[in-house]
Amino acid sequence: MTAMDAGHAAALDAADPLASFRDRFVVHEPELVYLDGNSLGRLPRATAARLRTVVDEEWGGELIRGWDHWLDEPLRVGDRLAPLIGARPGEVAVSDSTTVNFYKVAWAALEARPGRRALVTDRDNFPTNRYVLEGLASQRGLEIRWLEGDPIEGPKAADLGPLVDEDVALVTFSLVNYRSAALADLASITATAHAAGALVVWDLSHAAGAVLVDLEGGEADLAVGCTYKYLNAGPGAPALLYVRRALQGELRNPIQGWFAQREQFSMGQGFDPVEGIGAWLAGTPGIVSLAGVDEGVALVAEAGMAGIRAKSVALTEYAVALHDAWLAPLGFSLGTPRDPARRGSHVAVRHPDARRLCALLIGRGVVPDFRAPDSIRLGLSPLTTSFTEVRTGLAALRELAAD
Numbered sequence: 001m002t003a004m005d006a007g008h009a010a011a012l013d014a015a016d017p018l019a020s021f022r023d024r025f026v027v028h029e030p031e032l033v034y035l036d037g038n039s040l041g042r043l044p045r046a047t048a049a050r051l052r053t054v055v056d057e058e059w060g061g062e063l064i065r066g067w068d069h070w071l072d073e074p075l076r077v078g079d080r081l082a083p084l085i086g087a088r089p090g091e092v093a094v095s096d097s098t099t100v101n102f103y104k105v106a107w108a109a110l111e112a113r114p115g116r117r118a119l120v121t122d123r124d125n126f127p128t129n130r131y132v133l134e135g136l137a138s139q140r141g142l143e144i145r146w147l148e149g150d151p152i153e154g155p156k157a158a159d160l161g162p163l164v165d166e167d168v169a170l171v172t173f174s175l176v177n178y179r180s181a182a183l184a185d186l187a188s189i190t191a192t193a194h195a196a197g198a199l200v201v202w203d204l205s206h207a208a209g210a211v212l213v214d215l216e217g218g219e220a221d222l223a224v225g226c227t228y229k230y231l232n233a234g235p236g237a238p239a240l241l242y243v244r245r246a247l248q249g250e251l252r253n254p255i256q257g258w259f260a261q262r263e264q265f266s267m268g269q270g271f272d273p274v275e276g277i278g279a280w281l282a283g284t285p286g287i288v289s290l291a292g293v294d295e296g297v298a299l300v301a302e303a304g305m306a307g308i309r310a311k312s313v314a315l316t317e318y319a320v321a322l323h324d325a326w327l328a329p330l331g332f333s334l335g336t337p338r339d340p341a342r343r344g345s346h347v348a349v350r351h352p353d354a355r356r357l358c359a360l361l362i363g364r365g366v367v368p369d370f371r372a373p374d375s376i377r378l379g380l381s382p383l384t385t386s387f388t389e390v391r392t393g394l395a396a397l398r399e400l401a402a403d
């Protein structure tokens with residue numbers, strides 16, 4: 001038996017200590033090969049049950065009285081999420097979208113470095129991050145210094161030298177690149193930015209629940225990230241926002257909303273924010289969706305990040321091996337770092353005809369996604385993706401491409 005045989009995938013599944021987690025998710029179509037859990041994670045069964053309770057009993061039954069406990073949810077869920085990203089209690093809030101949270105923390109970093117006229121990010125950063133930064137730069141008259149790094153290998157501390165000096169207020173990257181899955185070195189990039197006196201914002205959207213993140217150990221300042229990707233919290237579920245405790249007294253939230261107000265329900269005059277991470281809330285949080293974050297986070301915590309990362313590496317290694325054996329001879333190239341220590345939990349395969357092939361794959365019940373200009377992105381979600389699914393999906397792609 002070679003590594004390409006179906007028996008090998010079955011053996012990998014049989015030896016997978018996380019295999020049973022797949023049964024904890026709703027699987028309507030057992031034959032569907034779902035390789036998009038990095039964009040929208042599957043629905044945990046516990047979430048389906050929990051949402052019914054929240055809707056029927058809490059909203060339906062408690063009505064407005066539910067706010068007695070709902071008010072605590074953004075920070076309670078944040079504390080539960082914190083250990084998954086190397087944060088401490090009181091450092092994470094869950095509310096608003098990643099885009100809005102990114103605006104808040106990027107603004108706060110710029111505001112905390114008055115007089116500095118530049119910020120640094122990379123051309124391959126996720127669109128919403130680039131657009132928010134362009135808006136902030138134009139509002140504040142700042143220059144964006146674009147890192148034109150290697151689109152597959154992602155940003156490196158060594159590339160920052162020419163870009164980061166005492167005029168830079170903010171350095172910001174995605175920890176895992178949305179297209180190539182390049183995994184940046186949080187600690188070395190943060191240290192390089194700090195040496196010039198800049199603050200750093202990390203976007204953990206494709207990292208949280210997939211790779212080991214150590215915000216505290218890496219001395220990260222600020223971070224944001226989605227919960228509906230590898231944390232399986234549901235479409236549009238509220239996002240995480242991290243502020244290192246030592247900075248909480250110094251940095252300010254630009255959105256002075258009433259959910260950050262001390263004695264919120266005294267409805268007083270003048271904004272007077274609470275201390276701590278609660279100051280980063282804005283308006284009424286989405287309580288139904290927050291329950292989805294709670295359940296998704298609980299499931300990831302139960303499986304454990306060490307096991308999740310180990311399975312993620314095994315899945316991506318397997319996908320890379322199948323790419324090399326089956327797809328490379330058909331004109332594909334790998335759009336993801338080869339070193340597993342340098343990549344997240346998806347694998348991009350590139351082909352000039354990727355858009356058409358991706359549409360054909362979806363028609364055959366294999367769901368990855370297309371990322372312009374030429375990548376098919378295979379999201380391998382450690383709690384739900386099996387090795388057999390990876391093999392079935394790549395076998396279908398080989399067949400379509402050979403046609």
Ligand SMILES: *Cc1c(COP(=O)(O)O)cnc(C)c1O
Pocket residue numbers: 097098099100126128129174178203205206226239
């Ligand atoms: C998915 C993703 C987002 C999405 O932001 P939303 O506000 O939830 O739409 C933002 N940043 C990165 C890096 C992402 O991967």
